[in-house]
Amino acid sequence: MTLYKRNILGEVFIPDFVYLIMISFDQIQDFVRREGFVAAGISKPIVADIYTNRLGEWLESGYHADMSWMERSPGIRSDLQAHFPWARSVLVVADSYYSETHFSEKSLCFSKYAFGVDYHKIVTEKLQNILNSLIKVDRNMMGKIYVDTGPILEKAFAEQAGLGWIGKNSNFIVNNVGSFCFLGILILNIALESSPVVKNRCGNCTKCLDACPTGAIIKPGAVDSRKCISYLTIEKKGAFSDREAKLLNNWLYGCDICQEVCPWNKKWSSKTREIRYLDRISRLDRSRDEWLKLTAEEFDCLFNNSSLKRLKYERFRRNLMALNPKVFFR
Numbered sequence: 001m002t003l004y005k006r007n008i009l010g011e012v013f014i015p016d017f018v019y020l021i022m023i024s025f026d027q028i029q030d031f032v033r034r035e036g037f038v039a040a041g042i043s044k045p046i047v048a049d050i051y052t053n054r055l056g057e058w059l060e061s062g063y064h065a066d067m068s069w070m071e072r073s074p075g076i077r078s079d080l081q082a083h084f085p086w087a088r089s090v091l092v093v094a095d096s097y098y099s100e101t102h103f104s105e106k107s108l109c110f111s112k113y114a115f116g117v118d119y120h121k122i123v124t125e126k127l128q129n130i131l132n133s134l135i136k137v138d139r140n141m142m143g144k145i146y147v148d149t150g151p152i153l154e155k156a157f158a159e160q161a162g163l164g165w166i167g168k169n170s171n172f173i174v175n176n177v178g179s180f181c182f183l184g185i186l187i188l189n190i191a192l193e194s195s196p197v198v199k200n201r202c203g204n205c206t207k208c209l210d211a212c213p214t215g216a217i218i219k220p221g222a223v224d225s226r227k228c229i230s231y232l233t234i235e236k237k238g239a240f241s242d243r244e245a246k247l248l249n250n251w252l253y254g255c256d257i258c259q260e261v262c263p264w265n266k267k268w269s270s271k272t273r274e275i276r277y278l279d280r281i282s283r284l285d286r287s288r289d290e291w292l293k294l295t296a297e298e299f300d301c302l303f304n305n306s307s308l309k310r311l312k313y314e315r316f317r318r319n320l321m322a323l324n325p326k327v328f329f330r
Contacts, residue, residue, distance in 0.1 A: 023190055045187065
């Protein structure tokens with residue numbers, strides 16, 4: 001449904017009824033709670049300059065490694081209305097995926113977010129349910145969903161929406177929940193009041209910087225992907241250099257070290273209520289030798305509907321072969 005029009009000069013204008021849709025944030029909160037999200041807030045559709053400037057400095061420093069897609073679509077990153085002229089508010093939600101795991105000593109390490117069904121599918125499904133509920137309330141409602149699938153500064157919008165703050169490890173820390181959360185965005189055509197911003201509570205703590213085994217956290221809020229275990233095991237294409245192979249420690253996919261040491265995670269984290277994020281934990285508790293026996297067909301079956309499947313079997317084997325079983329840092 002298109003809610004914006006063009007006048008005879010081709011200029012875009014928004015009909016008045018876009019502003020008159022009578023849906024409150026309290027109503028939206030009811031739908032949010034029904035879907036099981038742990039936090040939600042409202043941001044305006046434009047991010048403050050501090051975020052775009054920070055991104056620009058990060059890109060100029062080459063910290064994005066070969067992730068060239070990070071350089072694309074700078075306009076929409078800073079102003080959603082540049083691409084969606086009907087956008088008036090942004091609903092930001094957080095979905096916890098935390099679980100305590102007790103793998104055996106033989107096991108290799110996986111980031112917690114890979115323990116279950118692909119979060120893109122789950123968060124998108126939940127946000128679509130919310131949007132469908134809003135449309136039932138008012139047929140003129142319009143929305144666009146993003147779950148880590150486009151040039152959207154999710155953490156910037158989450159901070160502006162009052163969900164929490166961006167930590168020194170560059171992860172988003174949801175207030176009273178922690179950083180083991182997925183973020184989702186629902187752009188809306190209704191003007192809602194922005195949520196109060198939450199104070200950054202990292203203070204003088206440097207536990208995440210001190211704990212990073214590769215020194216990837218260059219300074220508070222800035223991670224050099226070229227040294228980051230998560231980048232190396234998930235995003236990097238091609239073979240590892242000798243230096244890169246030595247950085248992996250015991251991590252086969254991702255890395256949670258900087259989150260595990262965070263005092264706020266230790267204080268706030270509790271097991272997720274979304275059981276789909278936990279549906280294959282027991283099947284990941286294997287030794288390097290056991291993983292070496294995994295065939296391509298078994299890989300596809302085990303990681304069907306998983307975030308890990310995008311790695312593909314070849315890079316999974318690359319990661320596996322790079323791990324030195326004699327040099328593990330627990």
